[in-house]
Amino acid sequence: AVLPRLLPAAAAALQRSWQRLQQPDASQHTASGGFAWTPPLLALLCTGTVMASRTFVELAAGLAMHGAVPGASPLVMGAPAAAAVAAAQQAAAGGGTMEAEKPGKKKGKERTSAAAAAAKGGGGGSGGKMTDAAADAGGDGAGKAPLGFAGIVFTNEQVLEAVQGALCMAVRWPDPKAVSHALSGMQGVAVRLMSGGDTYQALRDVHATHPEAPHRSLLALRAVLQPLAALCAAPPAAPPGDSALHTVIGKPFFDFFNPEKQRGPSAPSPFAEGVTSAFWPILWGMCQVFIQVCKKNHIKATPDQVVNFPALLEACQLLASFRRVDQQTVQTFLAAMLEESADAKFKRGALRNIVRVAVDPEAAAGELLA
Numbered sequence: 001a002v003l004p005r006l007l008p009a010a011a012a013a014l015q016r017s018w019q020r021l022q023q024p025d026a027s028q029h030t031a032s033g034g035f036a037w038t039p040p041l042l043a044l045l046c047t048g049t050v051m052a053s054r055t056f057v058e059l060a061a062g063l064a065m066h067g068a069v070p071g072a073s074p075l076v077m078g079a080p081a082a083a084a085v086a087a088a089q090q091a092a093a094g095g096g097t098m099e100a101e102k103p104g105k106k107k108g109k110e111r112t113s114a115a116a117a118a119a120k121g122g123g124g125g126s127g128g129k130m131t132d133a134a135a136d137a138g139g140d141g142a143g144k145a146p147l148g149f150a151g152i153v154f155t156n157e158q159v160l161e162a163v164q165g166a167l168c169m170a171v172r173w174p175d176p177k178a179v180s181h182a183l184s185g186m187q188g189v190a191v192r193l194m195s196g197g198d199t200y201q202a203l204r205d206v207h208a209t210h211p212e213a214p215h216r217s218l219l220a221l222r223a224v225l226q227p228l229a230a231l232c233a234a235p236p237a238a239p240p241g242d243s244a245l246h247t248v249i250g251k252p253f254f255d256f257f258n259p260e261k262q263r264g265p266s267a268p269s270p271f272a273e274g275v276t277s278a279f280w281p282i283l284w285g286m287c288q289v290f291i292q293v294c295k296k297n298h299i300k301a302t303p304d305q306v307v308n309f310p311a312l313l314e315a316c317q318l319l320a321s322f323r324r325v326d327q328q329t330v331q332t333f334l335a336a337m338l339e340e341s342a343d344a345k346f347k348r349g350a351l352r353n354i355v356r357v358a359v360d361p362e363a364a365a366g367e368l369l370a
Contacts, residue, residue: 067148
């Protein structure tokens with residue numbers, strides 16, 4: 001009950017500090033209620049806001065990554081599937097009890113061996129089998145790790161909205177480290193949603209073949225992909241050149257949001273790399289889910305069939321809305337993503353090229369990356 005109130009309130013307070021600091025210094029020297037912002041106080045406020053923001057973002061991102069998520073959570077799987085899992089688990093518990101109550105006398109050694117086998121194998125007999133089936137239905141990897149903060153976040157809709165909202169707000173602050181942590185947190189949220197809570201690091205083939213995979217793709221689209229697309233359309237603004245904030249984070253901001261000049265073509269900016277890393281598991285996962293759906297329906301997975309998969313269709317529309325990215329570029333990228341024989345490194349490079357063209361100031365449309 002605390003997190004849904006605490007996270008938005010802390011994010012809003014930090015947001016007000018950032019808005020104040022992004023004003024020219026001259027307007028901040030005006031007294032308010034008999035108090036004036038002097039240069040030393042402004043420098044102290046800048047440093048405090050930066051450090052507090054980084055700590056806050058690390059907390060919000062860590063909540064989504066720490067521990068495991070119950071496989072029967074309705075937030076990471078459909079409500080009908082969650083109810084089915086709960087019923088299976090209840091039946092498993094009943095099966096184990098009935099097995100234990102079967103009549104028949106055993107000698108002391110046999111009873112001890114049976115108890116040890118039950119403790120080791122989950123009940124033994126048919127009861128153990130039902131428990132295994134319930135665990136398999138419960139999620140792609142549920143129960144493999146002890147529950148942590150993620151088990152709270154992804155089983156409570158209000159907490160999940162608070163964490164997601166805090167990350168979406170933090171990713172627009174002009175501090176490079178805060179933005180980087182927020183992008184990592186948003187990537188973790190997306191992977192959690194698309195894996196059914198199994199992991200926050202990377203999706204696997206088993207996640208794409210799960211019956212709830214299309215539903216999970218829509219969750220990741222709404223919670224993460226749409227805010228990321230809005231971020232690409234309007235990245236954080238640089239601090240004013242005559243502000244105290246520019247003295248604290250001006251140089252790191254420039255290095256983070258501008259490509260690094262090297263011999264030959266310039267490398268993508270760290271910001272473009274971070275956005276690409278957040279985009280990649282979502283788009284890769286959606287394409288794998290789409291391929292599996294097409295296989296089940298005996299249809300070849302081609303860009304023409306994407307109209308029948310709403311999540312991937314909307315994701316492509318978001319990419320096509322990027323600055324200096326046209327529909328033909330997106331179609332070429334989609335064809336590469338659906339080509340099963342294509343190398344994953346090549347696919348990720350194609351996505352990075354789209355993001356780079358959209359967010360880096362000097363990237364030319366259609367430019368290929370090494």
